[in-house]
Amino acid sequence: MAKQQQQSITSLPRSPQDDRRSRMIQYTVAMSIRTVCILLCLVVPGWWRLLPAIGAIVLPYIAVVLANASISKPAAEVLRPGGLVRRAPDVPGPDPR
Template sequence: MKNPASQSATSLPRAPRDDAHGRMTKYFTMMAIRVACFVLMVVITPYGWYTWLFAIGACFLPYVAVVVANVATAPAQRAVPPERAIESSAPTAPTATETGVIRIQESGSRRTPPPSSPDPS
């Protein structure tokens, strides 16, 4: 049985592909910062307090990157029919041209083609 309530396109969640792409981008960015911390820890001399700062970054950024990458976006809120989102000043039921919303509904029966007229020849 089909759901009679219409789904608003603005209330749909992010596509899983887009969500995964965003999380991978965050992860790879943090891993690049981790590699930079490790290289700077080894290369910069004389060693001092900043060496320890780079070492801490190189050690703890993988944990932070995994935690951040595993946080998915919040689930979508309940679907809102598009008619509720559009303000209408007309006291009667608005038409599709007044609201900008075009509603397509399926009917249970199929339309039969009109009968063809007999050939006049």
């Protein structure tokens, strides 16, 4: 009989809720940085204002791409259990005492 490999919890993919939560956190961080860039546009003088303006323009695209990219690793093949084995029910016999 071939020995079956046991399924490990670490070989399973991340749950959809965990994946969605991590992507939402990444998106929120990127949009917070964009907000800081917009505020910096109000206080930075001269041509230096161009740097936070570029950040405020480019960050939404990067945030959406990162939020839509699923980070889950490729799932390992899920092992299927073998067939059921029928056995006779245990019948109580005479007491061996």
